[in-house]
Amino acid sequence: MKLTIENVSKKYKGDSYGLRDLSLQINTGVLGLLGPNGAGKSTLMRILSTITQPTAGKVSWNDIDITKDPNTVRGILGYLPQDFGVYPHLNAVEFLEYLAAIRGLDHKIAKKRIDELLFLLNLHEVRKKPLHSFSGGMKQRVGIAQALLNDPKLLIVDEPTVGLDPEERIRFRNLLAELSGDRIVILSTHIVSDVEATATDIAIVNQGRLVIHAAPSELLAAAEGKVWEWLIPSDTWMEVRKQLLISSTIQSSEGVRMKVIADIQPSAESHLVTPTLEDAYLYCISAKKQEATA
Numbered sequence: 631m632k633l634t635i636e637n638v639s640k641k642y643k644g645d646s647y648g649l650r651d652l653s654l655q656i657n658t659g660v661l662g663l664l665g666p667n668g669a670g671k672s673t674l675m676r677i678l679s680t681i682t683q684p685t686a687g688k689v690s691w692n693d694i695d696i697t698k699d700p701n702t703v704r705g706i707l708g709y710l711p712q713d714f715g716v717y718p719h720l721n722a723v724e725f726l727e728y729l730a731a732i733r734g735l736d737h738k739i740a741k742k743r744i745d746e747l748l749f750l751l752n753l754h755e756v757r758k759k760p761l762h763s764f765s766g767g768m769k770q771r772v773g774i775a776q777a778l779l780n781d782p783k784l785l786i787v788d789e790p791t792v793g794l795d796p797e798e799r800i801r802f803r804n805l806l807a808e809l810s811g812d813r814i815v816i817l818s819t820h821i822v823s824d825v826e827a828t829a830t831d832i833a834i835v836n837q838g839r840l841v842i843h844a845a846p847s848e849l850l851a852a853a854e855g856k857v858w859e860w861l862i863p864s865d866t867w868m869e870v871r872k873q874l875l876i877s878s879t880i881q882s883s884e885g886v887r888m889k890v891i892a893d894i895q896p897s898a899e900s901h902l903v904t905p906t907l908e909d910a911y912l913y914c915i916s917a918k919k920q921e922a923t924a
């Protein structure tokens with residue numbers, strides 16, 4: 631099972647680009663697609679789910695070009711878009727049965743599958759309640775249920791944790807990890823911790839381009855020796871911070887303890903620390919920015 635993206639660009643009206651010459655091969659497992667707002671993640675998700683066409687390049691599912699033959703992938707695709715909405719007056723069973731019917735799934739098979747999914751997603755007890763009474767996390771779980779109706783080989787979820795509280799976010803991440811198995815899961819997000827526990831691979835996009843595609847351990851290795859901890863008096867911090875790439879700060883009675891991403895030691899008072907994935911992400915994004923402006 632493989633999804634191959636070759637030199638894909640998406641040019642919108644005017645001179646705006648969603649993607650620029652992006653190539654990526656995705657294999658079984660969970661790919662965390664990371665990038666800041668406006669990086670091109672949703673554009674890529676829409677192309678992969680055949681909702682939109684690239685203006686250049688090719689996307690293949692097991693060597694079949696899905697830009698020419700989108701039905702190849704539609705039957706094995708599950709997609710949770712960023713702007714997923716429910717019909718508020720239907721209950722969970724009615725809503726899922728409705729979606730199964732318009733996708734042409736056999737009624738009997740769909741009924742059984744919906745029952746299984748409602749159990750899997752911990753929604754069985756509330757299955758007869760109207761969807762307008764559901765919390766954000768419950769609605770997202772309904773969103774995942776509809777994406778799994780056909781037991782897809784390719785599951786694409788776009789920014790699924792936006793608007794969820796921390797507990798719901800953790801539950802959702804764990805759920806995605808459970809669902810990975812024998813399929814390709816693509817999880818697009820701008821929140822690094824969403825992919826930290828689940829992703830087998832990470833692809834970072836910025837300004838429509840692929841910055842890096844690597845295993846989480848390789849990303850961490852790339853940031854090794856670049857992350858510094860520095861305790862600085864509170865009154866000088868405001869001035870110093872303008873010149874630095876800061877990954878985190880903690881205020882304390884001694885001053886501000888900050889983590890700085892830099893190729894060279896920012897001050898004799900700073901010392902190296904082990905990078906987190908968040909640090910590595912910031913490092914990759916900023917290294918690429920410097921290359922582009924050099």
Ligand SMILES: Nc1ncnc2c1ncn2[C@@H]1O[C@H](COP(=O)(O)OP(=O)(O)OP(=O)(O)O)[C@@H](O)[C@H]1O
Nearest residue numbers: 642643646647648666667668669670671672673674
């Ligand atoms: N329909 C459109 N017309 C014109 N420009 C667009 C359109 N859709 C997206 N863009 C532009 O393409 C770029 C990538 O947008 P996209 O929504 O794919 O990014 P994203 O990484 O998903 O960001 P976000 O997390 O904010 O949704 C942005 O500069 C955006 O303004």
